[in-house]
Amino acid sequence: MYVLTDGEEIxxxxxxxxxxxxxxxxxSWEKDLPKDExxxxxxxxxxxxxxxxxxxxxxxDEAIKIAVRKGMKxxxxxxxKSNLPAQKMYEKAGFTYRGxxxxxxxxxxxxxxLYYEKKLAEI
Numbered sequence: 001m002y003v004l005t006d007g008e009e010i011x012x013x014x015x016x017x018x019x020x021x022x023x024x025x026x027x028s029w030e031k032d033l034p035k036d037e038x039x040x041x042x043x044x045x046x047x048x049x050x051x052x053x054x055x056x057x058x059x060x061d062e063a064i065k066i067a068v069r070k071g072m073k074x075x076x077x078x079x080x081k082s083n084l085p086a087q088k089m090y091e092k093a094g095f096t097y098r099g100x101x102x103x104x105x106x107x108x109x110x111x112x113x114l115y116y117e118k119k120l121a122e123i
Contacts (some may be wrong), residue, residue, distance in 0.1 A: 001013065001014075001015050001016075002014050002015075002016060002059065002062050002063065002066070004046075004055055004058060004059055004062075006050060009047075010047060011046065011047055011050040011053075011055055012044075012045060012046040012047060012050060012055045012056065012058075012059050013043065013044075013045055013059070014041055014042075014043065014044040014045075014059040014060075014062070014063055015041070015042040015043045015044075016039055016040070016041055016042075016063045016066050016067065017039065017040045017041075017042060018036070018039050018067075018070055018072065019035050019036055019038065019039075019040070020033075020035045020038040020039075020040055020076060021040065023101075023103055024038075024040065024076060024078075024115065026099075026101055027098050027099040027101065027115045028098060028099050029074070029076070029098055029117055030074075030096075030098070030117060030119065031074075033073055033074060037071075037072060037073045037074070038072060038073065038074050038075075038076055039063070039066070039067035039070065039072040039074075039075050039076070040075070040076050040077060041060070041063045041075065041076075041077040042077075044056065044059055044060070044063075044077070044086075046059070056086075056089050057089060057092065057093055060089070060090070060093045061093070063075060064118065064120065067120055068120050071121075072120055072121075073119070073120055073121045074117055074118065074119055074120055074121075075095075075117070075118045075120055076098075076115065076116065076117045076118075077090065077095070077115070077116050078113045078114060078115050078116070079113065079114050079116070080108075080111060080112070080113060080114075081100065081111075081112035081113065081114050082112075087114060087116075090116045091116075093118070094118055095116035095117060095118045096116060096117055096118070097114060097115070097116055098115045098116060098117045099114075099115050100112060100113065100114050100115070101113060101115070
């Protein structure tokens with residue numbers, strides 16, 4: 001878990017997992033990599049009072065650094081299909097759209113997710 005602060009205040013956070021969950025297996029990635037060579041970003045969020053300051057990009061940059069330090073070959077993440085600002089941010093950060101699937105999420109029911117990937121090493 002990476003937390004970004006502004007003074008004493010939490011401005012944003014992201015969770016970086018050093019593996020890939022099974023829900024990522026049905027996507028057409030650039031290369032099929034073992035689960036332990038892929039990091040995934042989960043729960044990336046910026047507090048509403050801190051939006052518009054490119055903090056999401058800073059969180060993604062830190063996630064990339066963590067994954068590179070751990071020797072991961074790719075960093076992958078997903079976004080709700082309805083979350084256009086997140087999709088634009090991921091593409092701005094150099095992530096490539098790799099596919100879509102509908103999954104059940106306990107908090108939303110059946111939901112469409114878009115998947116993105118950033119190569120970290122030659123794969």
